[in-house]
Amino acid sequence: AQSVTQLDSHVSVSEGTPVLLRCNYSSSYSPSLFWYVQHPNKGLQLLLKYTSAATLVKGINGFEAEFKKSETSFHLTKPSAHMSDAAEYFCVVSDLGSARQLTFGSGTQLTVLP
Amino acid sequence: DTEVTQTPKHLVMGMTNKKSLKCEQHMGHRAMYWYKQKAKKPPELMFVYSYEKLSINESVPSRFSPECPNSSLLNLHLHALQPEDSALYLCASSQVYRGKQYFGPGTRLTVT
Numbered sequence: 193a194q195s196v197t198q199l200d201s202h203v204s205v206s207e208g209t210p211v212l213l214r215c216n217y218s219s220s221y222s223p224s225l226f227w228y229v230q231h232p233n234k235g236l237q238l239l240l241k242y243t244s245a246a247t248l249v250k251g252i253n254g255f256e257a258e259f260k261k262s263e264t265s266f267h268l269t270k271p272s273a274h275m276s277d278a279a280e281y282f283c284v285v286s287d288l289g290s291a292r293q294l295t296f297g298s299g300t301q302l303t304v305l306p
Numbered sequence: 307d308t309e310v311t312q313t314p315k316h317l318v319m320g321m322t323n324k325k326s327l328k329c330e331q332h333m334g335h336r337a338m339y340w341y342k343q344k345a346k347k348p349p350e351l352m353f354v355y356s357y358e359k360l361s362i363n364e365s366v367p368s369r370f371s372p373e374c375p376n377s378s379l380l381n382l383h384l385h386a387l388q389p390e391d392s393a394l395y396l397c398a399s400s401q402v403y404r405g406k407q408y409f410g411p412g413t414r415l416t417v418t
Contacts, residue, residue: 226406233394233412233414234411235310235312235396235410235411236349236396236398238406238407238408241406282348286404293339293354293403293404294351294407296348296349297348298347298348299346299347299348
């Protein structure tokens with residue numbers, strides 16, 4: 193069975209400071225891992241995807257995530273937050289053992305303060 | 307074209323109405339999905355179509371009826387909904403079953 197835990201429901205940072213959104217996962221197989229972002233009243237946009245090629249994955253808008261198998265973590269980072277980064281972020285896991293396609297974390301609301 | 311479109315953007319309907327949500331993609335994807343998302347919650351999978359055949363129904367009530375008329379189009383027919391069905395309904399598609407999913411902007415449904 194697969195599961196995802198997003199460790200913070202809310203994260204608040206100042207503009208220009210680093211962002212860290214934490215995600216731990218559980219998977220019976222080699223998982224694919226994703227981060228999606230959702231701005232208010234919008235659909236989900238894929239930020240980045242890990243599929244066992246490189247452990248450090250670079251995504252759009254300056255975001256990146258590092259897959260750490262020993263820690264079963266896939267934390268999302270960005271060196272410098274921008275006001276437009278304020279949104280809901282979902283960590284998502286998919287593995288071959290699940291017919292349910294994607295398992296979503298509960299989400300992290302990122303607030304960026306001026 | 308990497309876009310999934312959904313119409314309408316907003317829909318208000320009474321509990322006795324019949325309405326439909328539409329989703330379209332022209333990326334040649336052969337898997338399409340319906341999700342329901344309540345406020346401040348992650349999306350919940352409702353249905354999966356693979357090669358125009360329903361492959362997953364996550365025990366969704368029969369007042370929701372999906373239809374996949376062709377490989378580009380996915381409909382969700384609504385009938386006799388309840389106020390608790392008010393939510394954002396998201397459509398997604400992927401190249402194949404289990405592939406990377408692209409989401410549409412959603413339809414905001416309000417049941418009165």
